[in-house]
Amino acid sequence: MKNLILTTAIASLVSTMAMAQDVTRLGTEGAYPPWNFINDAGEVDGFEREVGDELCARAELTCEWVTNEWDSIIPNLVSGNYDVIIAGMSITEEREEVIDFSENYSQPDPSSFLGASADIDLASAVIAAQTGTIQAAHVAEMGATLLEFATPEETVAAVKNGEADAVLADASFLQPVADSEADLSIIGEVLLGGGVAAGVRKSDTDLRDTLTAAVQSMKADGSLNALIEKWEIGATFE
Template identity: 50%
Template sequence: MKKLLLAATALALLSSAANAQSIRVGTEGAYAPWNFINEAGELDGYEIDLANAICEHAGIECEVVQNDWESIIPNLLSGNYDVIMAGMSITDERLETINFTQDYYPPDPSLFVATAGAEFDFDNLEGARIAVQGNTIQAAYAEENFADANEILSFATPDQTIADLAAGNVDLILADGSFLQPVVDNSGGAIVFVGPEVMIGGGVGGGVRKEDTELLATLNESLDALKADGTVNQLLAEWYGDDAPAY
């Protein structure tokens, strides 16, 4: 009987997201302006506002919870929340494990930054210490393209890459351009873009478990409506400025 009850509980957890009147959204809370902790100690950012708009349109309650990046997919699969909204790029590799909503941020060029005055030959890059956030599309790209002649340094959070660049512990950072742009803008000229743009991934979307097909449909229906009525574009402009992409 105990095994039957446990099995029934597990089945209920797996199917609850599809029919629930509320959902839990997992986010990193360390990737401004996508998601971050504001001065009031609250989760804030583009994806927080968008998650609330999606839930309002769908007529369901929305709870946003913080989870570190390294375990964000495993904890989705474990049922700790129902959807990931954490600046996560849609990739073929991730699609083997989870499904994604349609993108709510178009494909974003990955860019390099360095301290002002540093010079690099990207046609023959050798000996550079390149910082990336672990388990990202940039980490995979750097390992594939630069590991033979350079040192790839993986960090738990993107803010750590910025701190180590400022401290002189790394030479370059490779990350999403939308994350790096405000860093460069607010650095007073101390941090600058260098090198080429790199297109990786297929835009940013919300990640859901494979079995939660009804939830996926609900999220996509809401995103369709929020794109059509201008809500998504309004939020993009609010969080990414006048040069923000638009749908």
Template identity: 60%
Template sequence: MKKLLLATALAALGTAGLAQEVVRIGTEGAYEPYNYIDQASGELVGFEVDLGKELCARAELTCEFVQNEWDSIIPNLQSGNYDIIMAGMSITEERQQVIDFTENYTPPSQSAYMALAADANIGDGAIIAAQVSTMQAGYIAEQEGVTMLEYATPDETVAAVRNGEADAVFADKDYLAPIAADSNGELVMLDADVALGGGIGGGMRKSDAELRAKFDAAILSMKEDGTLNALIVQWFGEEADLF
């Protein structure tokens, strides 16, 4: 019955008009495993690339990905350079003041610290690296006695720890954990996770309610039939939080 209702909802929305246009998906292309450039092919790949393709297929939309730097990703959405952001963007109250979000396509996840040693200072007097305009940067900015260094890309935040500029980096745990695991012990995850945000969703202009409804219906259909959980496990492993 649920599948029938979802199918009816998709049909009722009517995709005839939008199907004739290309829906552009803005992504950073620098946030593995969410979205990144495959070094062998030079193509955009990742969880959100696979997800975006499946959502567009279910909504009967013709879509293409557009790469955009993180620090201007919302302004360029508002300017019309693309129609939806799929870039590991967590749903927060602050962002909802300027854009709308689709249904979340990952559950609320943990943010975490990564450092060169397990006893690294993340409290009073600490210097913490974070990517600019992220909810993690907002969180660190509110911590008394902590100095934050903001960087344009996630790679730069990790480099700041490696070269001693920062005591630790604070970011999505799903992003940091694989880096620590592949560092041969150089980098370690700290036991100080913080739950932030309402999960990750697609950011959209507030005026695009019809398009948002199509993505919402497609996301809900993937939640209902289990394919979204399967995709999360494929990209984040068996220990990932699921719907």
């Protein structure tokens, strides 16, 4: 009887481990609307929730969502805390040295400067940006004074409280802020990055190719463009 119980327990453990290994974990920030955010039900929502779910369905993957702070999102992918990054992450040469990307599921989204005055000299201004983003890198390169923050909300707050002259972030994130804040407006724009894609570990080439095939399928039937238009992400694919 003891052997039977032990055998049953081992079989159950092996089955549980196999099921866990069959789950593809999608890592996102959950704090960057309309790309990804946590809704009132406490669930991941937004453009990338819909894209990620559809990619998993087409690739016949069983997926679950995991949230992670932006500044450690790549290290935690590499260390195995999840399998894919779907978090508004633009393809850059620097990131490609550490991880691989699927084909992009959005065009390069214009980045906007949001400030309280159109008279700001951006070249000499104090500009807020989220740490580890292409926007932060651009501010550093343009010679302005960079103020880095852990979250997107903090970058906007820095402008509202006078700590920064402007914030640089994706236009799709900042435009709703400009629409809702009478004292703030879009004062400039720049095109950065190579589009947004799913990030995977360099060892996961099969997963990368599987996701790319699913992205291509969504592009081909127009469903990706429909989601881009729904969430007002930017330019659609031709």
